[in-house]
Amino acid sequence: MNTIIEQNFSVPYRYQVCFTENLFSIENHLFLEALEKGKKPKVFFVIDSGVSDSHPDLVTAIKNYSSNYSGNFIIAAEPLIVPGGEECKNDLSIYQKVVEATHLFGIDRHSYIAVIGGGAVLDMAGFAAAISHRGIRLIRIPTTVLSQNDSAVGVKNSINAFGKKNYLGTFTPPVAVLNDFNFLKTLDDRDWRAGVAEAIKVALIKDLSFFTWLEENAEAMARREIEPMKTQIIRSAQMHLDHIAGKDPFEFGSSRPLDFGHWAAHKLEHLSDFRIRHGEAVAIGIALDSAYSFLQGRISRSDLDRIFRLMHTLGFQLFAPELEGDNLVKGLKEFQEHLGGQLTIMLLEALGKGIEVHEMDESLIHQAVDKLSEFHHQQQSGI
Template identity: 50%
Template sequence: MIDTQTVNVESAGLGRSSRRDRTITQVVPVTFTYPVHFTEHLFDPQQTLLRDILTGPEASGGQPPRVLCVVDDGVLAAFPGLEGQIQAYFAAQLDLTLVAPPLTVPGGERCKSDPDVVGRIHEAINAHGIDRHAYVIAVGGGAVLDMVGYAAATAHRGVRLVRVPTTVLSQNDSAVGVKNSVNAFGKKNWLGTFAPPHAVLNDRSFLTTLEDRDWLGGLSEALKVALLKDAAFFEWLEANAVALAARDQEAMDHAVYRCAELHLEHIARSGDPFERGSSRPLDFGHWAAHKLESLSNYELRHGEAVAVGIALDCTYAALSGLLPEADWRRILDVLRTLKLAVSVPELGSGTQDATNPTSVLSGLNEFREHLGGRLTIPLLTGIGQPVEVHEMDHDILRRAIALLEDVQAQASSLPLSSPHTQGVL
């Protein structure tokens, strides 16, 4: 084939120098398909969903699929019998092989900040012969799923991952996407991969024991995607905020499902599922959230940080004249009805100098670096009406921070004409 190509070039009258400047353009179309199931009591021996997923058409013939299960220690604390239940489930399935008792890992951001935890999973994958036709099942919150996903994606250039998210935030957002990551260099998600899961299994029964802060914190991602993409969903959240705060399970089921649906639609239809561009529209409120998590040494949970980040960006948009005051009030009222803080001590920490790493404003440049291009921040011109900006005025951000501190300190929201905003509107 190469010789024929060379003859064709020379017969066209092109000289030898052109032969050194040839180009082959390769196009590799790839389609990823994975199901996101909503169920309950996943590890009940009578529940066939997990078995059906693991023994489906992609299972290797001849031998029962080999499975390594990794479980968040926080989930085990909330469900003391879960480890035995998982082993009993696989013992009852003759067409599956659990290669070892479930591997327990620390939950929360600590698992993403300790390279030894990823190393333990790599060691287990190696020791138990988990190959590309076997499975790693991750059971836990978003941080554990991120970390286990990173380990699975980097073993054998990628082994099959089944995610079993156990928090509101992971069921409605992080687990249904294609990203995996760990923290490094003091920065969130600095190491990571884009690797779609084999399947996502949302078991509503895991939500029943969540602390209130985890039950409510995950709703910040539902609010985020509603504000960006679905004004009707925002109105539903607004109308059902009291029920959600009171832990109404049916209301939460709808919130989780619709939030996951909107995230999946964006991944499939945005044209940039692996974020090769300089924009991440679904990271509304996240530039500040990631920095706040770091400044709190990850004591602040992701959903809580996102709530503050949403409040900050909405307040900034209102002070800048982008977002109507009435919409700003509605958004902050929903956040507070959901018992989510709009300000935390880390928001006002440091000198508020963007070059100072202890200031939340330094998160803008870290966010730009993470995107790999120019700064792109999604803001709102109305509910369900996003707009992208490429710079943010630091003075207005400082006013927004001061205003949110006042709002958090008082029982009722302050008007935008407070002393911190004079001369802006």
């Protein structure tokens, strides 16, 4: 005889994504407002070395902020400076340092880990926070365009393992995301540009008007004008949040519309030994899947030209030698494994409208690569 007792419950999640400047100036209370009221918690800071190098006064500013608001929170220990980029997700000893700090400094479930950096550092520290004490509260302070308009606003945390991107990870929401636009001013041109790829992605699959806005403001963003970049970041972040609030925020199914262009991007990052940064790889992946959509007759040649032209105006390179050969196609199988089920790839049915497919033609993938190579050589030749 079988006895079955069924459990069914839901847990609401709520967190704010905030935009500001000079987060750690004494006059700015945004960081304080992210902390639980009526208590004096410990906060442990993890900082991307690229950010600390570009902002040498950051640690001092944090300490002065803490001293001024000593009744509100305590800095648990000296901030931990970690390498940025994929190195911090590939080297398992780095996330272990964050976990070790929770043990050494008594950082418990009522404490906070505040991580300041690009998307890779946010992923890594978020993973460490999620597995320590079964979940330490996380405050994300993203410092790149890509992390402010996409990765930091979501619920994913991860590190790489077994040569695969994001193999180990959790779905754990932060308690707050605090975006300081001032961090963007010290980005190099590559990181300034790279994050816009995620805005193009969400615009192409969800909102033609946003895609048109990106076209109209591409030259200004390429000139590093901050106001259109702020607008782009906030609008992209809102669209990503709207999607996350939908029917499958923890991705139990195989449908992941926001991974448009990402199956190729993830493989390309590894094939290039991460010479190609994530946003740059996403731009190439979007261009590839857009060309594939064109070859299938889903979008017109003029549509494809608009996509390529927008990316070129922003400064993206849409071809890399790693695209050639059979290694890229192997990324499809790896992506299916990552999905944990049926292969589901987002393509374009029209500008501003995505469509999911469950198989891809290898010969068309190679033809799409040829389209990218052709466009690349035309641009190199000034045609």
